[in-house]
Amino acid sequence: FTGRDLQQLNTMSFDAILIADTLSAPIVVRENSTVYDAILTLFTEDVGTIFVVSEDNFLEGALSRKDLLKAAMGGKNNNDLPVNIIMTRMPKIILTTPEESVLSAAQKLLYHQVDALPVVKIIKEGETTKYQVVGRFTKTNITRLFVQLAEK
Ligand code: ADP
DSSP: OOHHHHHHSOHHHHHHOBHHHHOBOOOEEETTOBHHHHHHHHHHHTOSEEEEEOTTSBEEEEEEHHHHHHHHHTOGGGGGSBGGGTSEETTSOOOBOTTSBHHHHHHHHHHHTOSEEEEEEEEEETTEEEEEEEEEEEHHHHHHHHHHHHHO
16 A cells, blocks of 8 residues: 555545444354363355354454464374363453444554454453453454445
């Protein structure tokens, strides 16, 4: 892109579009799933990032391609490890919500250098806050939106 092309992009429309308009289905595994299960899910669901949830479906962690590659390189026995040993865990997970703007979520992806954000519904139970995973937002969603905006 030249500077002039960038100026021609209507960033206002990115700002007006919400995560609820563009999110994809969440792909999750349970925290007691094995590394092997997670790698299978990566292939069958054709995703780059898997989110890890508790028995009652609340967000616990994230697994990237490289997390799983690293675990697999550690040897055959690593395939049987539960994913909660290798995942990035809460509260370190960067989240988005259906109400957030796509622009703001895209800035999170860039700033935190991750490929995907879980889309969550925030549930407050007294002192504790839980996050129900309702979708995923990835660089693919942004690419799709970019093409749709450019073609319109
Ligand atoms: P890769 O590691 O395959 O390049 P990412 O750049 O998305 O993929 O992930 C980098 C690291 O950040 C990984 O260790 C992963 O567990 C973690 N991660 C992935 N998504 C998130 C997220 N939404 N919030 C916090 N950490 C994440």
